[in-house]
Amino acid sequence: MSRGIGRTTFIGTGGIVTRSGYDAGAYDFLYKASTTKDSVYNVGDRVETPDGRGFRYSYAGGTCATEWGAGNEKKSNAVAVAPAQATAAAANDGTGLAAGVVGSRCVSVTVASPFGYTGDGTLAVDELKGGYIVIGNGSGQHPQMRMITGNPALATAGICRIYLDAPLTTAVTVGTTTIEMIANPYYGLIGDGGGGEYVMWMGVPAVGATVGQYFWVQTKGPCWVTSDGATCNSALDRTLVWAGNGSVVSSDDITLESGFQIAGVAIDASSSGASNAPFINLQMDI
Numbered sequence: 001m002s003r004g005i006g007r008t009t010f011i012g013t014g015g016i017v018t019r020s021g022y023d024a025g026a027y028d029f030l031y032k033a034s035t036t037k038d039s040v041y042n043v044g045d046r047v048e049t050p051d052g053r054g055f056r057y058s059y060a061g062g063t064c065a066t067e068w069g070a071g072n073e074k075k076s077n078a079v080a081v082a083p084a085q086a087t088a089a090a091a092n093d094g095t096g097l098a099a100g101v102v103g104s105r106c107v108s109v110t111v112a113s114p115f116g117y118t119g120d121g122t123l124a125v126d127e128l129k130g131g132y133i134v135i136g137n138g139s140g141q142h143p144q145m146r147m148i149t150g151n152p153a154l155a156t157a158g159i160c161r162i163y164l165d166a167p168l169t170t171a172v173t174v175g176t177t178t179i180e181m182i183a184n185p186y187y188g189l190i191g192d193g194g195g196g197e198y199v200m201w202m203g204v205p206a207v208g209a210t211v212g213q214y215f216w217v218q219t220k221g222p223c224w225v226t227s228d229g230a231t232c233n234s235a236l237d238r239t240l241v242w243a244g245n246g247s248v249v250s251s252d253d254i255t256l257e258s259g260f261q262i263a264g265v266a267i268d269a270s271s272s273g274a275s276n277a278p279f280i281n282l283q284m285d286i
Contacts, residue, residue, distance in 0.1 A: 030055055031207045033215040043214070044130040044186045046285070054220030054285050058202070060209040061117065061188030067226045068246035069263070070191030070217050071199035074183055077115040079137070082177040083108055083159050093163055100172030105149075105164045107135060107172055109179050112157050117188050121157025126150045130184035133162055136170060138178035144170060148181065185286070189217065193226075197244035201261055203284055219285040222267060224278070231278045232266040239265055240280050248280065 027049055029038075041047075041057040048054050064070045085091075085100035085108045093099070093106035100107050113121040131148040146164040154160045162181065172179075190196070191205055203217025204225055225240075226247040232238055239251040241260035248263045264283040 030216045033060075033207050033209040033213040035213055037214050042130060044184050046219075047216075048220070052221050053218060053223075054282075055206060055216045055218050056186050056203055056285070058186040058189050058205075058209075058215055058217050059184075060190070060211055060213045060215060062190035062211050063192040064189055064205040064209040064215065064217075065192055066205050066208055068191045068193045068204075069201040069225065069242055069248075070189040070203055070205050071196040071201045071246060072185050072187075072189055073196060073199050074117070074119075074188050075114055076180055076182040077109070077111055079178050079180045080110050080112070081175050082135075082172045082179055083110050084174055085172060086161050091161060095167065099161060100168070100174075100177075102169060102171050103167045105167050107133070107162050107164065107168070107179065108159055109133070109162050109181065110158065111154055111160045115183075116154075117183070121154070123151055123154040123160060125153045127187070128162065128181070128183050130187070131182050133164070133179065133181035135168070135172060135179050136177050137180060141178065142170060144168060148184075186217070191246050193245050193247070195245050201242045201246065201263070201284070202286075204282065218282060220282050222279055223264075223282045225263065225280060227278050232270045240278065248278065 043057055043059050045057045046054060085098055088096055088098045091099040091106040093104060095104055097104040111121050115121055116123050117127055128148045128151045133146050133148055135144045137143045146166055148162055149165050150163040151160055186202055189202055203219040204223050206216045206218050209215035228247065228249045231240060231250045237250050237252050240248040240263045241251045242263050243249050262283065264280040267279045267281050
């Protein structure tokens with residue numbers, strides 16, 4: 001991302017786009033939801049506006065409303081040992097090498113329920129693009145962390161080829177090397193205020209979206225979020241955290257458990273016994 005006076009240059013996985021700074025209509029695309037994927041942006045790509053707000057391209061797994069945080073409810077693919085690796089012809093990753101060998105950009109992985117968007121171990125083509133995989137994270141192994149750049153469709157849970165953003169530096173050993181992966185964290189978001197005490201909140205929808213739509217969530221900078229009506233109402237109380245329904249509450253109002261995910265800090269002032277909007281400075285980008 002390169003930002004200059006009056007314009008933002010976005011450099012992402014789908015291409016390069018330069019947009020005028022505050023010209024009318026320059027950022028209208030941030031406030032549109034569509035069932036058709038944008039030709040430039042991939043899920044997870046980031047845009048920053050000239051005023052410093054950050055947004056991530058996302059995919060809705062359910063209702064996403066602008067007053068709630070949107071979270072990712074999907075689980076990782078459980079740690080498992082590497083299955084038999086694809087041959088060079090089957091891997092077809094552009095290196096001419098078999099999957100799992102040094103220099104290869106492909107590894108074969110066993111996919112099982114409840115992993116995947118549908119929760120049954122099946123995968124659509126490139127569903128995992130923008131996700132992450134760790135290869136060799138077991139005892140005595142040295143992890144190789146890679147971003148996932150694609151996958152073929154998987155009609156039933158089982159072995160699937162996973163394509164990587166960089167070649168392997170250590171070979172995979174069948175039956176020994178452990179492998180774990182997560183899907184793109186911005187794929188399959190839900191933000192309807194219904195609850196999510198075991199999820200990571202990814203951002204605040206810039207526009208309402210329904211299941212199957214592509215849309216943008218805000219992750220950084222000034223933003224309004226639903227609160228409990230008693231935020232930052234004591235001296236030096238500025239930090240806001242996510243509650244289980246995707247609203248925000250003051251960190252000093254949480255008494256049952258520590259470790260709540262930080263949403264950001266309040267921008268507007270308040271006084272004892274009072275509450276602000278709240279407008280907050282989101283600090284969520286990963």
